[in-house]
Amino acid sequence: MGVEGIGASVVRKEDKRFITGKGRYVDDIKLQGMTHAHFIRSPHAHAKVKGIDSSAALKMPGVVAVLTGQQIVDDKVGNLICGWAIHSKDGTPMKMGAWPAMAPETVRFVGQAVAVVIAETKNQAKDAAEAVVVDYEELPAVGNIRAAIAPGAPQLHPEAPGNIVYDWEIGDKGAVNDAFGKAANVVKLELTNNRLVPNAMEPRAAIAEYNEAEEHFTLYTTSQNPHVARLVLSAFYNIAPEHKLRVIAPDVGGGFGSKIFIYPEEMVALWASKKVNRPVKWTGERTEAFLTDAHGRDHVTTAEMAFDKDNKILGLRVSTHANFGAYMSLFSSSVPTYLYATLLSGQYNIPAIYAEVMGVYTNTTPVDAYRGAGRPEASYVIERLMETSARQLKVDPAELRRKNFVTQFPHQTPVIMAYDIGDFNASLDAALKSIDYAGFPARQAKAKSEGKLRGIGFSCYIEACGIAPSKAVGSLGAGVGLWESAEVRVNPVGTIEILTGSHSHGQGHETTFAQLISERLGVPISQVQIVHGDTDKVQFGMGTYGSRSLAVGGSAIIKAMEKVEAKAKKIAAHALEASENDIVIENGEFKVTGTDKSIALPMVALAAYTAHNLPDGMEPGLKESAFYDPSNFTFPAGTYICEIEVDPGTGKTSFVNFVAADDFGRLINPMIVEGQVHGGLTQGIGQALLEGAVYDQSGQLVTASFMDYAMPRADDVPSYKLQHTTTLCPGNPLGVKGCGEAGAIGASAAVINAITNAIGHNKLEMPATPDRVWHAIHGQA
Amino acid sequence: MSTVKLTVNGRSVSAEVEDRTLLVHLLRDHLNLTGTHVGCDTSQCGACVVHVDGRAVKSCTMLVGQVNGANVTTIEGIAKGDELHPMQAAFRDNHGLQCGYCTPGMIMSAIDIVNRHGGELDEATVRQELEGNICRCTGYHNIVKSVLDAAGRMKVSAAAE
Ligand code: FES
Ligand code: FES
Numbered sequence: 001m002g003v004e005g006i007g008a009s010v011v012r013k014e015d016k017r018f019i020t021g022k023g024r025y026v027d028d029i030k031l032q033g034m035t036h037a038h039f040i041r042s043p044h045a046h047a048k049v050k051g052i053d054s055s056a057a058l059k060m061p062g063v064v065a066v067l068t069g070q071q072i073v074d075d076k077v078g079n080l081i082c083g084w085a086i087h088s089k090d091g092t093p094m095k096m097g098a099w100p101a102m103a104p105e106t107v108r109f110v111g112q113a114v115a116v117v118i119a120e121t122k123n124q125a126k127d128a129a130e131a132v133v134v135d136y137e138e139l140p141a142v143g144n145i146r147a148a149i150a151p152g153a154p155q156l157h158p159e160a161p162g163n164i165v166y167d168w169e170i171g172d173k174g175a176v177n178d179a180f181g182k183a184a185n186v187v188k189l190e191l192t193n194n195r196l197v198p199n200a201m202e203p204r205a206a207i208a209e210y211n212e213a214e215e216h217f218t219l220y221t222t223s224q225n226p227h228v229a230r231l232v233l234s235a236f237y238n239i240a241p242e243h244k245l246r247v248i249a250p251d252v253g254g255g256f257g258s259k260i261f262i263y264p265e266e267m268v269a270l271w272a273s274k275k276v277n278r279p280v281k282w283t284g285e286r287t288e289a290f291l292t293d294a295h296g297r298d299h300v301t302t303a304e305m306a307f308d309k310d311n312k313i314l315g316l317r318v319s320t321h322a323n324f325g326a327y328m329s330l331f332s333s334s335v336p337t338y339l340y341a342t343l344l345s346g347q348y349n350i351p352a353i354y355a356e357v358m359g360v361y362t363n364t365t366p367v368d369a370y371r372g373a374g375r376p377e378a379s380y381v382i383e384r385l386m387e388t389s390a391r392q393l394k395v396d397p398a399e400l401r402r403k404n405f406v407t408q409f410p411h412q413t414p415v416i417m418a419y420d421i422g423d424f425n426a427s428l429d430a431a432l433k434s435i436d437y438a439g440f441p442a443r444q445a446k447a448k449s450e451g452k453l454r455g456i457g458f459s460c461y462i463e464a465c466g467i468a469p470s471k472a473v474g475s476l477g478a479g480v481g482l483w484e485s486a487e488v489r490v491n492p493v494g495t496i497e498i499l500t501g502s503h504s505h506g507q508g509h510e511t512t513f514a515q516l517i518s519e520r521l522g523v524p525i526s527q528v529q530i531v532h533g534d535t536d537k538v539q540f541g542m543g544t545y546g547s548r549s550l551a552v553g554g555s556a557i558i559k560a561m562e563k564v565e566a567k568a569k570k571i572a573a574h575a576l577e578a579s580e581n582d583i584v585i586e587n588g589e590f591k592v593t594g595t596d597k598s599i600a601l602p603m604v605a606l607a608a609y610t611a612h613n614l615p616d617g618m619e620p621g622l623k624e625s626a627f628y629d630p631s632n633f634t635f636p637a638g639t640y641i642c643e644i645e646v647d648p649g650t651g652k653t654s655f656v657n658f659v660a661a662d663d664f665g666r667l668i669n670p671m672i673v674e675g676q677v678h679g680g681l682t683q684g685i686g687q688a689l690l691e692g693a694v695y696d697q698s699g700q701l702v703t704a705s706f707m708d709y710a711m712p713r714a715d716d717v718p719s720y721k722l723q724h725t726t727t728l729c730p731g732n733p734l735g736v737k738g739c740g741e742a743g744a745i746g747a748s749a750a751v752i753n754a755i756t757n758a759i760g761h762n763k764l765e766m767p768a769t770p771d772r773v774w775h776a777i778h779g780q781a
Numbered sequence: 782m783s784t785v786k787l788t789v790n791g792r793s794v795s796a797e798v799e800d801r802t803l804l805v806h807l808l809r810d811h812l813n814l815t816g817t818h819v820g821c822d823t824s825q826c827g828a829c830v831v832h833v834d835g836r837a838v839k840s841c842t843m844l845v846g847q848v849n850g851a852n853v854t855t856i857e858g859i860a861k862g863d864e865l866h867p868m869q870a871a872f873r874d875n876h877g878l879q880c881g882y883c884t885p886g887m888i889m890s891a892i893d894i895v896n897r898h899g900g901e902l903d904e905a906t907v908r909q910e911l912e913g914n915i916c917r918c919t920g921y922h923n924i925v926k927s928v929l930d931a932a933g934r935m936k937v938s939a940a941a942e
Contacts, residue, residue, distance in 0.1 A: 011873050018881030019869040019888065021816015021856035028815035123799065201820045201828060201882040201917050253818075253882030254917050286821040506880030506918045675876045675923055682920030706825035706915065714911035714921040719904065743920075 005519030009671035013525060014510040023251045026205035026220050027283045034207070035064050037269060037282040038125035040115040040132050041291065042107035045363035045699025046141035046154065049105055049134065052115055057131040062124030064276050066132060067268070068115040069102035077101055077271050078237040080264065082328035083479035086166050086337055086359075094166040094359070097157025099327035101237075101264040101271075107136070108156055108326035109365050110700055111291025116268055118276055122283075141363035141699035145300055145321045148362045156326060156361040165324055165333070165359035170341045170415055175352035176306075179315025183306035187389040193377045194766045195298035195323065195693040196686075197709060198370045200505075202253020203284035204293065206266045208273035216244045217273065221266050223249040224259045224503050225543020228480070230535050232262045232330070239270045249533040252505035256683070257369040258293045259505065260545050261330040265292075290704040295693055296370020298323035299336065303381050311393055313348055313404050318355040318381060326361060329368035333359065338416075338476050339374030339464075345413035346382035347424045347460045347637060348404040353414045363699035369545065371683055371744040372463070379461040383749035387458060388762055397458050397753075398432060405460075416476075417464055419635050422663060426725040428460060430661040431639040434721050440643070443656075453646040453777075454656070455758025458639065461746030465738035466634035466731070467546030483629035484548070485541045486556035488517075488564045490622040492609040494588075494602030496523070499531045499625075501541010502553035507740065508672040509549060513557060515668050516734075520561055521601060522587035539625060547738030550668065551634050555732045559626035568604050568622060574615045575599050575607060634729045634737040638662035640681075640750040646758045651774025653689060653755055655718035660746070662722070665729040665737040673739045674722050680743020681720055686712040687744075688751035692767045710767070785845045789814070790858025796845075804848050805829045805840035808855060816856040816885045820915065827914030830886040830893075831855045837893030839913070856885035859892070867934035868892050868927075877927030879918035890914050891928045892935075900936035902929060 004010050017023050054066035080099040087093055102113045114134055119125035140154040147153060148163040156163055180186060207220040217240050223229050226247040233239040233247070252259060265282050273280045284292070300321045306314040322336035341355040372379075390397035402425060411419040440456050447454035467473075470481030487499040498513055509532065514525035531537055544553075565585065572590035573580035576597050583590050591598040604622070607613060611620035643656040660677055667673050690710035694703045703709040728735030748766060755773060756762050764776045786795040789812060796811045808814040808831070817840055820828030829840040832854040859866040868888050871877065878884040894910045895902065907928045908921070916924060 012876070015873040015878060015881075018878055018884050019856075019865065019872050020860060021814070021885050023816070023881045025815075025818075025882065027819070028809075123801070199917055200880070201826065201915065202818070202880065203820070251881065254880040256917070286823065286826075508879070671876050675879060675919060678920035678922040679879065679918045680920075683917075705823045706821050707823050711915050711917070712920075713915060714925065715905075715908035717921060719922050719925065720920070 004525045005515055006666065006668050008515065009669055010511060010515065010525065012508050012511040013514060014508065025202055025251045025253055026207060026222050029207055029220055031207060031209055031279040034279040034281050035118050035120060035276060036122040036125045037272065037280050038117050038122065038129045039113040039265065040117065040129050040134060041111045041113050043110060044107060044136055044138050045110050045143065046139040047107050047136040048139065049103060049107060049114055050137055051135040053133040054115070057117060057128040060124070060128040060131055062120035063128045064118040064120065064278065066115060066117050067272055067275065069100060069104035072102050072268065072271060073100055073104045075271065076238055077267060080327065081232065081236045081330065082333055083330050084334040085477040086168055086333045088166045089169045094333055095160040096165065096328050097159045101267040109363055111288065111365065113264055116272060118272055118280060143364065143695040143697050143699040144362060145323050145360050147697070148360045156363065160361055163361040165328065165361060167356070167358050168337050169356040171354035172352055172414060173354045176315045176317050176354040179352045180306045180317065183314055184309040185307045185393060186304055187385060187392050188304045189385055189388055191301045191303065191381060191384060192765050193297045193299040193301065193380055194687060196296045196370055196691050197290055197693050198256045198258035198293055198296060199289065199711060200254030200256055200258055203286060203289045204259065204263065204265065205283040206269040207279060207281045208269035209279040210273040210277060212277060217270055218246045218248065219266060219270055220248045220250065222252050222259050223247065224255040224505060224545055226503065226533055226535050227501060227540050228543055229262050233267065233270065237267050239267065246536045249503055255505045256371040257296065257373055257545060261294055261368060263292065286706065287704055290709065291365060291701060294329045294368035295325065295365050296367065297377060298367055299377050301381055303385055305385050305389055307389065307393065311395060311400060311403060313350050315352040316344060316350050318344055320355065320357045322357055322359050323362055323364065323367055324359050325364045325366035327366045329366040332366065332368040334478065335369050335374045340378050342416045343375050343378035343462065343464060344382060344415055345417065346379070347406060347462050349406050350414065364695050365701070371680065372741045375463040375741065376684070376745045376748065379459065379745050380749045383459040383461065384752065387753040398428060398437065401458065401460050402428060418632065420632055420730055421727045422635060422637050423725060423727050424460060424637060427638045427661040427663055430723040430725055431641045431659045434659040434661065434723055435641045435643060435657055447645055453648055453758040454643070455646065455754040456641065456643045457750045457753025457757055458641055459746045459750035459753065460639045461742065462635055462637040463741060463745050464633035465547035465636055465741065466551030466630050467548045468633055469631060470629050480542070481629070482542055483627050484553040484556045485539050485625065485627045486553065486560045487539055487623065487625040488557065488560040490564060490605045492606055494605045496528045497531055498528065498557055499538045500553050500557065501538060501543065502549040503533050503544045507544065507549060507676070508669065512550060512668050512672060513554065516554060516557055517561065520565065521585060523601065547740040550734065550736050551732050551738045552628060552630050554734055554736065555630070556626050556628035558733045559628050560624045563624035563626065564622060570615055570618065571604050571607050572599050630732060632731045634731060636662065636664050636737040636739065636742050638742060638746065640746045642750040642754045644754045644758060646755060646773060648777050651770035651777065653768065653773060657721065658718050659721045659723065660743065661725060662739065662742055663725045663727055664739045665726065666735040667724065668736065676739045677722055677743045678720055680741060681747045682712050682717050683744040684747025685717055685751055688748040688766050688768060690716060690767050783846065785849050787848050787850060788852045790854055798845055800846060802845045803841055804843040804845060807845050808840060814855050814857050818882055818885060820882065825915065827890055828883050828886040830889040830914065832889060832893065837890050856889060866892070867938055868931040871927040871931035871934060875923050875927040875930055877919065877924045883914060883916040887914050887916065887924055891931065894928065895932045895935050900932055902932045904929065
């Protein structure tokens with residue numbers, strides 16, 4: 001390892017601009033002649049839009065235009081799409097209703113836009129919005145899954161009878177029935193996976209600019225995947241052909257999945273910028289984020305596990321209802337199916353698995369991928385089941401897991417995934433040691449003598465990351481390929497630019513990717529610039545989500561680097577009159593092995609660009625690109641153990657210790673990896689203890705601000721103890737697996753397992769607020 | 782409309798703004814100091830924290846009329862030329878930021894915390910004092926580390942002055 005190469009915890013290149021206030025987020029940008037948009041949103045969860053009277057608003061100061069849903073439909077802007085086709089058990093395609101960017105006739109969730117005011121200033125737009133009169137005819141609404149599937153429930157979309165989008169299955173039902181038939185023990189659990197609001201700290205924003213002479217649009221937007229945004233806006237929403245639309249995602253203040261999707265506000269800003277022929281800016285407020293950013297999770301599940309007399313798992317049966325909200329968001333259909341049920345084997349040998357998932361419409365905000373996307377829900381099911389099983393079978397929870405761990409690789413699960421490598425015992429052992437599991441009974445007894453309930457809980461998670469082999473996901477219904485692209489440019493002076501299709505919104509790509517180059521060429525990371533987030537600068541790429549940037553995007557960089565090095569070696573060999581096979585690269589020099597002959601990288605680069613003396617037939621220049629398509633998913637896995645103490649007087653849970661032992665394969669920058677784990681764990685703990693989007697019966701979101709929705713704050717969470725165990729991923733050239741989602745996938749089960757261990761029974765739902773825990777201890781009030 | 786006159790990062794400034802303008806919008810929209818961020822509409826998140834007359838304040842809670850004549854310091858004003866404030870350096874060295882959106886507010890709050898407690902800070906105090914600043918990325922682990930580290934550095938630099 002070089003000082004700044006693979007394995008070095010170097011401080012981040014990008015930090016200086018952020019700590020000095022020089023970051024450049026979308027809302028920081030001002031364009032000449034810019035106008036401001038404010039959306040008029042439905043206060044009702046379900047209503048007919050009978051009319052919109054904007055005459056008074058149009059007379060107010062600074063108002064440029066008031067545009068409505070009917071106009072956007074008339075202008076043939078496309079409806080929002082869902083990009084992953086899922087088929088029901090009976091072979092029929094999923095059933096979806098149309099989602100226009102602004103509702104012309106019917107609103108189906110609180111916050112859905114019906115019109116937009118464009119004005120000279122934000123305040124003028126907001127003032128005028130107050131004067132727009134929308135005539136609604138309220139309709140009955142359904143605020144949750146149970147209400148949506150009840151007989152006689154109000155219907156959202158005529159296309160989806162019974163509010164059912166699909167009724168999907170995976171696995172071998174017969175084999176599972178057989179397994180349960182011969183089981184010595186069966187453990188059953190009913191679970192709710194609470195709905196979460198992603199709440200990246202930067203609210204979504206968009207600025208659209210139209211150049212009339214060029215018929216060209218520029219969109220600045222808070223996106224995790226600007227090329228995917230451009231593709232969808234062009235191909236499906238008819239904004240402009242791709243070469244007439246530039247999408248720029250500058251500094252983006254967190255995403256967690258919520259900034260993958262192309263939202264109505266970006267579509268409207270683009271469309272409106274042409275209509276008013278002025279740049280249009282929209283910056284969301286936090287309440288708008290709560291109402292319109294795609295939410296996460298929201299499952300209701302029944303799960304059963306069958307064991308033989310030796311406590312080996314025979315089979316698993318899972319039935320889940322997933323809430324999609326009022327419309328099918330971009331990747332929503334894949335989240336509770338292929339990103340969820342395919343991970344239900346967990347870390348275990350389970351000979352037979354059958355899962356069925358019913359996707360349901362409700363009058364709530366659309367639900368889609370949020371950090372982990374399907375995998376936290378799967379992990380929560382399996383790990384709650386394992387802990388409950390250990391208690392019911394009266395065996396140690398660590399030993400029950402160990403007995404059932406997959407230990408031979410590759411391992412084909414009954415639900416599509418083929419685990420390539422792992423060492424689940426190693427991470428379990430590391431975590432047990434770190435938390436001093438052997439000493440727990442004594443600590444528990446001591447806490448009891450002090451009137452406190454001490455509990456310990458496990459979670460041995462596995463996830464599928466490095467999303468994803470294009471052919472495999474294509475066969476499962478994905479509308480896109482999930483490869484990644486890179487271009488490596490060695491400039492004539494020897495500095496290097498990496499153009500990547502990945503997008504950093506906190507992950508530290510500018511440092512990690514530069515370290516890959518430093519490792520190979522021995523140059524300092526200060527000589528390497530990472531370019532991303534602009535469709536005019538960077539070749540088509542798929543963006544950042546699913547813990548894919550390093551495993552897929554980083555591998556693309558390596559592939560392009562290999563081509564650059566091969567050419568550079570030829571140039572160096574020619575200059576040094578040596579064989580290219582004898583050239584090695586060390587500390588930024590190309591050396592002839594066994595001699596003192598060498599030529600520095602800048603001289604090789606200069607030779608490539610002057611082209612005065614290149615090998616016969618060689619093209620000038622030193623720049624190569626690669627598209628890397630992974631051969632498999634990667635499988636990060638680990639063990640989280642959490643020790644908590646509950647105060648039976650208040651129901652408050654406090655952390656005593658939280659240990660995370662993860663196997664992410666090779667670590668490029670351990671400091672950054674650990675930061676990703678801390679953040680993920682905190683979101684998982686947030687789900688377990690604090691967070692929950694609550695809708696009332698009429699479909700009003702009663703937790704629509706930071707006053708009502710409990711975000712984890714600094715004194716809600718502990719400092720974490722992290723461990724790393726390593727099996728190198730055989731599927732990519734770096735041996736990496738991805739670390740962005742693990743914490744959020746594994747943490748919530750560990751926390752709930754610890755609390756239920758402390759209180760001595762299992763009747764507890766997330767978020768386990770003091771109120772809920774107190775009632776769980778003392779019985780219902 | 783009113784004219785407001787104040788000192789921002791050591792410079793006298795004046796602006797002609799609507800009376801309902803909040804300090805954060807004066808800074809961002811009129812003075813182009815976009816390092817101060819807006820993360821919520823209920824004064825909960827702390828992304829907008831600046832110093833007004835030496836005290837940490839959520840700049841989304843003050844109307845411009847309240848800062849007439851005041852001395853305001855923002856994230857852009859705490860480094861001495863090329864030399865980072867010890868709190869800025871500690872955030873970088875301890876990986877106390879990821880997306881950077883909460884960071885300016887965190888740093889401004891953290892400086893105030895250290896100023897008020899002197900060097901006498903422990904983890905529990907830092908966590909409690911950071912209640913008003915939300916970060917969605919870091920899980921706070923490295924922010925707490927950064928603040929404790931900076932407390933030490935600020936003590937040293939105060940002693941040196
Ligand atoms: S913007 Fe001021 S506290 Fe959130
Ligand atoms: S670093 Fe992203 S919100 Fe704190």
